[in-house]
Amino acid sequence: MLTAEQIRVAAISIGFDDCGIAPARYLEEDAPFMDYWISRRLHGDMAYLERNCDKRYDPRRLVPGAQTVVVCLLSFARSGHDYHRSVKSLLFQLETELKRIGGDDIVNPDAQHIFCDSAPILERRWATLAGLGFIGKNRQFIHPTLGSLVHPGELILNVAVEDTLPKPTFAGCGDCRKCLDACPRQALGNSEWDATRCIAYETHKCTICQLNCPYNETVK
Numbered sequence: 001m002l003t004a005e006q007i008r009v010a011a012i013s014i015g016f017d018d019c020g021i022a023p024a025r026y027l028e029e030d031a032p033f034m035d036y037w038i039s040r041r042l043h044g045d046m047a048y049l050e051r052n053c054d055k056r057y058d059p060r061r062l063v064p065g066a067q068t069v070v071v072c073l074l075s076f077a078r079s080g081h082d083y084h085r086s087v088k089s090l091l092f093q094l095e096t097e098l099k100r101i102g103g104d105d106i107v108n109p110d111a112q113h114i115f116c117d118s119a120p121i122l123e124r125r126w127a128t129l130a131g132l133g134f135i136g137k138n139r140q141f142i143h144p145t146l147g148s149l150v151h152p153g154e155l156i157l158n159v160a161v162e163d164t165l166p167k168p169t170f171a172g173c174g175d176c177r178k179c180l181d182a183c184p185r186q187a188l189g190n191s192e193w194d195a196t197r198c199i200a201y202e203t204h205k206c207t208i209c210q211l212n213c214p215y216n217e218t219v220k
Contacts, residue, residue, distance in 0.1 A: 002102040002157075004165040007070055010097045015090050016072040017146055020130030021161050024066040026058040030125055037192060044196040048120075056120035059156055063111050068157040070094075071123075071130040075219070076149040087116040087153035095155055106159045116153040123152045131167035138179035138209035139193040144170055147216035179209035 004021045011019035035053070043049045055062040059069055072091065079086045091114045098106055107113050115121055124141040128134055133143040140148040180188050187197035188209065199206035210216055 001162055002098065002106065002159065003162045006101060007094075007098065007161065008165060010101070011070075011072050011090075011094055014093045014097065015074070015078070016094075017075050017078070017150065018073045018132055018143060020071055020127075020132045020165060021163055022069050022071070022126060022129035022131075023160070023163075024059045024063075024069050024156065026060075027122060027125060030122055031057040034122075042192065042194050042196065044201055046195065046201075052120040056122060059121060059126075062119060062121065063108055063113050063156040063158075065108050065158040066113075066156045067159055068161045069126050069130070070155040070157060070161075071127045071132060072153050072155070073127070073132060073143060073146065073150040074153070075146055076151070077219070079151050083151045084116050084118065087151050088114055088118075091116070091153050091155050098155075098157075102159065106157050108156075108158050113156040113158075114154070115156075116151065121154055123154065126154060127152050131165060134170045134172050136179070136213065136215070137173045137177065138188060138213060140210060140213075142213070142215050144168075144215070145218075147219045148210050148213060149216055149219050176214060178212045178214065182208050182212040184208065 007021060008019045037043065038049055060066045074087050074090065095107060095114065124135055127141045133141055136142040136148065142148045143150055185197040185199060187194050195201045
């Protein structure tokens, strides 16, 4: 049987910055929040968020037989020009190594099981469930040492994995509201993100909330 420690060691050895796992399950906490958020049209014209909700909330519907979600992180600094290609390339290498350790049947060969911003998966939530960090007030996933300047990728396994990795607790944002105050359009609010006000929603280039995050001070 594969262990989380074996998976993490393999992921780090091929070039990822961090890695964790979580059992595949229905995200009962996120589904009603997402449905309510979408019903209020806060997602703007991102119509894809209205589709494939059953798969978005449960990776077992996305990948038949899924039992474990492996989440790997690659920092902006190491991802190159095309982070999709960089992350997926490393995930394929990780799959090859894990097959060597655990056998070919650890993945579903008849379904896509490697993802990076390319499928209905709540990537930030799975990164938190894998024990890698938390969701900040800027609605970004934040790693305690890498900050929010990371790209997540997922490898879905069709086997249960013994989780020997500790699941730490994180200090979170506390009373800090630098990202909220810095947002020029008040898109972050106090409890939800309004995409229709976000500059990045229009241009894909605004990073003001991330640049003002103290967790990113050492990785800028």
